Amino acid sequence: MESARFVYSDDFLKYRFHDTHPFNNKRLELTLALIRSFGLLAAEHLIPPRMATEEELALVHTPEYIDIVKQADRETIPVERLQEYGLHTEDNPVFPGIYQAATLVVGGTLTAAEAVMRGHCSHALNLSGGLHHALRGKASGFCIFNDASVAIAYLRKNYDARIMYIDTDAHHGDGVQWAFYDDPHVMTVSLHETGRYLFPGTGNVYERGTDIGLGTCVNVPLDAFTEDESWLHAFEKVVPSAIKQFRPDVILSQHGCDAHRFDPLTHLSATMRIYHEIPRRIHQLAHTYTAGRWIAVGGGGYDIWRVVPRAWTLLWAELSDQRLDDQDLPTDWVQRWQTESPHPLPTRLLDPEGMFQPIPRREEISRKNAIITQQVSQYFNSDKACGQ
Structure with missing residues (x-):
């Protein structure tokens, strides 16, 4: 088997809403520079x-929505019409070339999926x-097209594959969940901050799929301010089972890295430790259960200076069998980007022990999460688990 694959083009940087939007793909440039350093x-x-084809986009998205995205950056489309489809909003403003940029992202994930399924490599990554x-039929949460959903539908159509989707973004993976909510051949597993406090407000433990897909939807909503130990305990109790x-x-895994305490949009309190552990554990599961077949994608992550580059460098290092432990960040990388960063850049790959004060409600939060995790894990012992 040949080495892992890293899908990339500078054209990915064109998926950019505006200069002050929290979704800033400069994080790709920063990450690539750190990986190379x-x-x-x-x-x-x-x-x-x-580029994904329209036919491929239509595996998940409606023709009407695809067409409106194609026309979205034309001034002839009324704002009210765009907003019906979730476009021209605060979260999803229209930008020049929006259709081409969004379609290339989907094509990047399809490229990764094809590389794995055709046997060119065991693992592939599209950050x-x-x-x-x-x-x-609607844009949502900085997302125009759902590349993960399209790739899963593509794998179902072309390879008759059973797909495990693992989502560790702080935000619930709602779009992928709803796309396959009644499909017994796709399991969606999402560990995320509870929707009581955070967009999109979904991902309750009782969202388990429907009809013959009952049991193939798994949600672990974690309490706000969850720290590393409780987060990793939930992962280990649920995902392997x-x-x-x-x-x-x-496996298709989504690696949003916005559960970190530095992230400005969420309320979780993890450190870089979980971004060292998540890829390692998924990697082990892939070699145990899927003959190594593992497709990985990026996701959320809004501290683009201190968190995203380190988290995604750790992901690529694990995926490509070039594992990194804690060590100094390359001096050239720190010096190159410090002049642009609004914060002092970290100098180590992982956060130092004791860098953050423990959350005052640690025991209460951990207890709540343990109860939720136990409730979810019980489903795997039921007759209705996993669509069976």
Whole structure:
């Protein structure tokens, strides 16, 4: 088997709403620079994305919505019409070339999926992907098209595959969940901050799928201010049991890194430790259950200076079997970007022990999460688990 694949084009940077929007794909530039500073990216790793076709987009999205995105940056489309489809809003403002940029992101995830399923590599990564909020006929949460959903539908159509989707973004992976809510061949697992406090407000433990898909939707809503130990306990109690019962052919994982305490849009309190552990654990599950087949995408992450580059460098290092432990960040990278960063850049790959004060409600939060986790894990012992 050849080495892992890293899907990239500078054209991914064109998915950019405006200069002050929280979704800032400069994070891709920062991450790529850090990966290269560590010497982790060889020519053989890189593959360019292709554009998704309209037929591929239509595996998930309605023709009407695809057409409106195609026309969205034309001044002839009334604002009211765009807003019916979630466009020209505060979250999803229209920008020049929006259709081409969004379609390339989807094509990047399809490129990663094809590389894995055709046996060119075991693992492939598209950091521009993970736009998990886009719905069948509507933009949502900074997401125009849902690349993960399109890739899953593509795998179902072309490879008759059973897919495990694992989403560790702080925001619930609602768009992917709803796309496959009644599909017994797709399991969606989302660990996220509870929707009581955070967009999109969904992801309750009782959202378990419907009809023959009952049991193939798994949600672990974590309390606000959840820290590393409780987060990792929830992952370990739920995800291995789910994949063991479901027995997928391939894993598609979404690696939003907005659960970190520095993230400005969420209320979780994790450190870089979980972004060291998540890829390692998914990697092990892939080799245990899916013959190594693992497609990974990016996602949320709004501290683009201190968090995203480190988290996604750790992801690529694990995925490409070039594992990194805690160490100093390359001096050239820190010096290159410090002049632009609004914060002092970290100098270590992981956050130092004791860097953050414990949350005052730690025991209460951990207890609540343990109760939720136990409730979710019980589903895997029921007759209705995993659509069976």
